Amino acid sequence: MNEEQKQKYYEKYQQAKQKGTKFFPDVIYKDTLMMLAIFVALVMLATFVGVANEPKADPSDSAYIPRPEWYFLFLFEMLKYFPGRLEWIGTFVIPSLAVAALFLLPFIDRNPYRHFSKRRFALSFMSLIVIGMVALTLMAVASTPPQEETATLAATLPEQILAGQDLYSIHCVECHGADGEGGEIKGVEGLEGYILKPINTQDEMYTRTDETFFEIISFGQPNLGMPPFGKAYGGELGVSDIEAIVTFMRYTWDDRAEIPEEVTRASAIPALGPDEVPSYEVHIAPIVKRYCLSCHRPGKKNNNYLMRDYQEIMESGDHAPNVIAGDLNNNLYRMINREEIEAGGPMPPTRALPPEIIDLFRRWIEGGAPNTAAEAAAASPPGAPAVPTLPAPGGVITSTITVSPTLPITGTATTP
Ligand code: HEC
Ligand code: HEC
Numbered sequence: 001m002n003e004e005q006k007q008k009y010y011e012k013y014q015q016a017k018q019k020g021t022k023f024f025p026d027v028i029y030k031d032t033l034m035m036l037a038i039f040v041a042l043v044m045l046a047t048f049v050g051v052a053n054e055p056k057a058d059p060s061d062s063a064y065i066p067r068p069e070w071y072f073l074f075l076f077e078m079l080k081y082f083p084g085r086l087e088w089i090g091t092f093v094i095p096s097l098a099v100a101a102l103f104l105l106p107f108i109d110r111n112p113y114r115h116f117s118k119r120r121f122a123l124s125f126m127s128l129i130v131i132g133m134v135a136l137t138l139m140a141v142a143s144t145p146p147q148e149e150t151a152t153l154a155a156t157l158p159e160q161i162l163a164g165q166d167l168y169s170i171h172c173v174e175c176h177g178a179d180g181e182g183g184e185i186k187g188v189e190g191l192e193g194y195i196l197k198p199i200n201t202q203d204e205m206y207t208r209t210d211e212t213f214f215e216i217i218s219f220g221q222p223n224l225g226m227p228p229f230g231k232a233y234g235g236e237l238g239v240s241d242i243e244a245i246v247t248f249m250r251y252t253w254d255d256r257a258e259i260p261e262e263v264t265r266a267s268a269i270p271a272l273g274p275d276e277v278p279s280y281e282v283h284i285a286p287i288v289k290r291y292c293l294s295c296h297r298p299g300k301k302n303n304n305y306l307m308r309d310y311q312e313i314m315e316s317g318d319h320a321p322n323v324i325a326g327d328l329n330n331n332l333y334r335m336i337n338r339e340e341i342e343a344g345g346p347m348p349p350t351r352a353l354p355p356e357i358i359d360l361f362r363r364w365i366e367g368g369a370p371n372t373a374a375e376a377a378a379a380s381p382p383g384a385p386a387v388p389t390l391p392a393p394g395g396v397i398t399s400t401i402t403v404s405p406t407l408p409i410t411g412t413a414t415t416p
Pocket of ligand 2: 293294301303304343344347353
């Protein structure tokens with residue numbers, strides 16, 4: 001850059017400085033550009049990143065704690081200091097005064113300097129408001145109780161199907177059977193001897209939409225004997241829970257829907273070598289969950305025999321012990337073999353278990369009814385092969401027995 005250019009540039013600069021920038025159009029133009037950039041960034045974020053979902057809104061869920069978005073929390077906190085009829089002071093008067101004061105600030109503080117050390121008044125005032133907002137926000141965050149997790153938040157389809165399967169096992173099996181096969185109800189108070197039509201047929205699946213299933217489960221069929229399950233009608237299931245059950249039913253029983261492979265894999269019972277002893281943890285728990293738990297949990301007719309965990313299975317019941325390690329002459333084994341004994345009738349009452357499952361119970365009891373996989377391995381003869389995950393043995397029990405360790409037996413269901 002030579003002298004002449006420099007001179008020219010300097011003059012231009014001086015001129016510009018004297019003229020100053022105009023609010024319109026100069027500043028407005030810059031602001032508009034900036035706003036556009038931020039807007040585009042927001043659209044990009046919304047499109048490609050998104051916001052994590054909370055559970056579906058459930059108007060009947062009284063445990064949900066409603067809170068405004070974080071940037072309104074300070075206003076929300078302010079409300080707490082002006083309860084009841086004074087509310088309008090906290091929500092309207094004070095915020096309006098603060099905004100009005102900010103508007104008036106340039107007129108009150110007419111000082112021409114721009115350096116911050118010379119703008120004490122304006123800066124202190126602004127800082128006061130910012131500090132107030134931050135402090136109120138922090139106080140609101142600190143005093144918000146943690147949101148109680150009330151619903152299954154299954155993200156993917158396989159997760160949802162598996163969660164629905166668990167919920168179905170707990171809430172529906174006692175009447176509709178493990179496969180929705182229906183039949184004569186036995187062992188359920190008030191419905192003894194009632195003949196239920198199957199709900200797993202193509203007829204049922206083709207004539208009922210998901211919405212219809214949702215309504216039937218929420219509201220029940222009280223005049224026919226099915227209780228309501230939706231929280232809105234006094235039941236214990238939230239919206240996402242019922243949706244999971246409907247998804248499970250659709251994917252398991254409707255021949256138009258194909259069950260994802262992950263579900264089949266997660267549902268298969270790990271195969272056993274010929275001499276291996278099954279364990280409660282890996283083999284028995286998922287079977288119990290699917291075929292027995294719906295009746296053998298608190299609040300149901302079951303001779304006080306609860307089957308929620310290993311200890312209950314071994315020790316509870318009016319005719320306890322119902323399982324005797326190493327002895328097949330025990331109540332449970334006799335009852336699943338359809339014997340009528342002092343403790344009661346055949347179990348499950350309506351339909352015999354598939355022979356593979358009865359056999360699994362036999363090997364488990366003969367092997368000393370071990371709890372964990374490690375105990376079962378210790379009870380197995382040395383050299384027995386490690387347990388490979390194969391599709392369930394024999395076609396009958398495939399596809400719908402969960403052994404996924406990520407889904408606890410009680411799941412999110414509110415077993416009392
Ligand atoms: C206490 C017994 C009981 C329980 C538990 C129960 N149901 Fe029912 N359910 C019934 C009865 C009784 C009917 C009436 C239909 C009939 O008579 O065949 C019925 C009907 C239905 C129907 C409608 C059949 C139709 O198309 O008319 C569906 C679907 C259904 N139940 C699903 C479920 C699901 C899913 C669950 C678990 C969340 C469940 N039920 C729990 C007893 C029960
Ligand atoms: C439809 C409900 C229902 C289902 C499903 C069910 N049970 Fe039962 N169970 C009962 C009832 C009711 C009794 C009480 C005796 C009777 O009425 O026969 C009982 C009693 C028992 C008893 C005797 C308990 C005692 O101490 O007196 C055993 C053992 C038992 N069940 C095992 C099982 C097993 C194992 C399964 C799963 C494979 C199962 N039950 C599934 C309803 C059920």
